[in-house]
Amino acid sequence: xxxxxxxxxxxxxxxxxxxxxxxxxxxxxxxxxxxxxxxxxxxxxxxxxxxxxxxxxxxxxxxxxxxxxxxxxxxxxxxxx
Numbered sequence: 001x002x003x004x005x006x007x008x009x010x011x012x013x014x015x016x017x018x019x020x021x022x023x024x025x026x027x028x029x030x031x032x033x034x035x036x037x038x039x040x041x042x043x044x045x046x047x048x049x050x051x052x053x054x055x056x057x058x059x060x061x062x063x064x065x066x067x068x069x070x071x072x073x074x075x076x077x078x079x080x081x
Contacts, residue, residue, distance in 0.1 A: 016058070020046070
């Protein structure tokens with residue numbers, strides 16, 4: 001069975017809002033590690049859309065960019081780009 005959740009979007013247009021599992025998979029970590037990253041501020045808090053909890057893909061991208069590279073002491077979590 002084909003997942004129809006995003007079938008209305010062209011494949012070139014990824015969804016802006018991601019579920020918890022999608023956001024975790026998007027950055028390549030488990031859902032439990034993603035929860036820890038949100039809790040400690042390294043990943044953004046979600047938005048609420050009625051009863052849905054959704055992560056903004058752009059904010060996830062920005063937070064991912066701010067993560068330090070391997071063997072780096074760069075821990076600048078500022079919002080500046």
